Amino acid sequence: MLDINIIRDDIEKVKQTVINKNEKTNLDSLLELDSKRKSLLIECDDLRNTRNITSKKISELKSKKEDASDVIKEMKGVSDNIKQLEVDIKALTDELDSILLKIPNIPASDVPVGKDETSNEIIKECGEKRDYSFTPLPHWDIGKTLDILDFERAAKITGAGFTLYKGAGARLERALYNFMLDLHTQEHGYTEIFPPYLVNRASMTGTGQLPKLEEDMYRIPEDDLFLIPTAEVPVTNIHSNEIMSVTDLPTYYTAFTACFRREAGSHGKDTRGMLRVHQFNKVELVKFVRPETSYDELESLLSVSEKVLQLLGLQYRVLKLCTGDLSFAAAKCYDIEVWSPGVDKFLEVSSCSNFEDFQARRSNIRFRDDEGKVHHVHTLNGSGVALPRTMIAIIENYQREDGTVDVPEVLRPYMNGLEVIKKS
């Protein structure tokens, strides 16, 4: 949510933001609603003041055993007025809120303006491309041959877009997230969290998934709960409606969770194998920081995500997203894409975003500074990293001509020393 004062000051800038982010929110009625609400509020406050003063008068009269019936009669009218005004104000507030909740965050000044991913800037490429003396196979072939990934049976059990990991495949998955959690907790100072996988509507609204993306979420209607699309939701909301102490900042959390996405509207696009699935695992990184530090914190967030890929020996590149590809809530975002020789593509495994105070306003997350003043924190999050595509990259990059797959060295301690995945 944007600060209403920013909108009052420069609504044209906000309108431009809506366009640049490919949103459709209509802001035409916003300022009018806002000023109408304000004038009603003033009127209502005035009447309430009258009511408070008169109430005391009545109480004094009564304690002196004097007649107060005239004053009470007069007050009745005042009270009715207040009630009507309160109803009107509530209606205006609801209408305003429904618009405010649909206004995207304003991109940072150094974010390139662009319509779609073709305007993203590649800011660096890291790691060596491997040479193969053979044509590298895609992971769905390798997974099937080695009997470590089974898409057919997953589809039988649930449906398309789900994965069954088996044997060394399941073990490799487990090795990966344990490796990542250990790295972030032991080397990077993050506190490990294991949050609920189901969250309520307020949490989903707080981080910005709702109201916009309700169709993309799995929902339990009986309880109005949602399966988390990312650990960002429960972890960011850990501090919702709290005033943090300045000594708590920065706070770094990391969480391993499954993530659930309906992916409505993306059917048929990159769906082969586990390129795009409805349920996947991810190790998430979430930061709560002081506003003035948040862009530095974004850089260090990016670097710890990159560290994962570096240690895994994978080739990757980093993109700075343009306005059109930036998510609703983000002010700035870097994507990390890892190279997969079998699929022959770069695959997104992480998005590292600074939300500034956008989520903090929605979730009401604040801190008290050294002078005792209260401000919204800045929140950031990034994947550190998402598992399926990292798994794809490992399997495809580390494949050998004989069909076996080397286990990256850093994962071997997590694989009981296993060096090569062979058909069992």
Add this chain to the structure above:
RNA sequence: GGAGGGAUGGCUGAGCGGUUGAAAGCGCUGGUUUCGAAAACCAGUUGGGGAGAAAUCUUCACGCGAGUUCGAAUCUCGCUCCCUCCGCCA
């Protein structure tokens, strides 16, 4: 799922329907005192909205939402969460 109890400021905990934004204690901050510290004493110590250049004024909030009333932390109803017991269960 059934029965009962509860939800008040950073914490503990009072609170006849009418100067209670809220007693008291603890904690915290500042001051006095001290060579310094402790103790003692004094003062301060919730957040949001609005008006104002500011001082300041005003309004809202006692889990959440409705209602009764001239007036609600206090009464009524619904909901949520927490605790105890019973049932079911990984």
